[in-house]
Amino acid sequence: MHSMSTDLPTNGQVTLSGQVRAPAWVSVATLRSMPQREMTVSFECRSSGPRRHHFTGPLLIDVLQAAEPLFDPAERKDRLRFVIAVLGRDGHRVVLSWGEIDPEFGNTAALLAVGMDCRDLDEEGPHLVMPGDRCGARHISRVTDIRVCADDRLWV
Ligand SMILES: Nc1nc2c(c(=O)[nH]1)N[C@H]1C(S)=C(S)[C@@H](COP(=O)(O)O)O[C@H]1N2
Numbered sequence: 217m218h219s220m221s222t223d224l225p226t227n228g229q230v231t232l233s234g235q236v237r238a239p240a241w242v243s244v245a246t247l248r249s250m251p252q253r254e255m256t257v258s259f260e261c262r263s264s265g266p267r268r269h270h271f272t273g274p275l276l277i278d279v280l281q282a283a284e285p286l287f288d289p290a291e292r293k294d295r296l297r298f299v300i301a302v303l304g305r306d307g308h309r310v311v312l313s314w315g316e317i318d319p320e321f322g323n324t325a326a327l328l329a330v331g332m333d334c335r336d337l338d339e340e341g342p343h344l345v346m347p348g349d350r351c352g353a354r355h356i357s358r359v360t361d362i363r364v365c366a367d368d369r370l371w372v
């Protein structure tokens with residue numbers, strides 16, 4: 217990924233690491249330089265009721281692929297062993313599976329949004345968007361870390 221940095225990550229940057237060939241610190245500006253998608257999502261929060269937001273940003277899978285996860289990309293079964301852990305600045309954490317965002321499997325068009333309701337997220341950091349979710353808890357704001365790991369440690 218072209219914005220790899222050797223300095224410490226600053227506000228708004230995301231660390232991509234784990235079992236990847238090209239770990240990186242990625243800025244919102246870099247995410248904006250990738251092919252963009254747009255979507256409006258509606259969900260129901262148990263505490264704040266019905267919500268609706270408009271997001272713009274790259275597909276999460278494109279961002280992760282740029283970090284080169286340590287699987288054989290041509291081997292479907294190899295990809296299916298990988299999980300994606302996403303961390304927000306406030307400590308909110310969610311785990312996804314590679315299979316749910318892989319176009320050959322669940323094909324969920326998860327975004328790492330750089331804009332929300334016409335607001336740029338450069339300072340606060342990108343927003344995970346999980347289209348189709350009925351509840352809001354996986355729409356993580358202020359994402360700071362994403363780790364990609366295989367299932368190996370579950371089987372020792
Ligand atoms: N970082 C972070 N993102 C989060 C949460 C959180 O606690 N921390 N809560 C989630 C929940 S439960 C909901 S319903 C939505 C609400 O988003 P909104 O208030 O912007 O519509 O944010 C989600 N994103």
Ligand SMILES: [Mo]
Pocket residue numbers: 260261262263264351352353
């Ligand atoms: Mo919520």
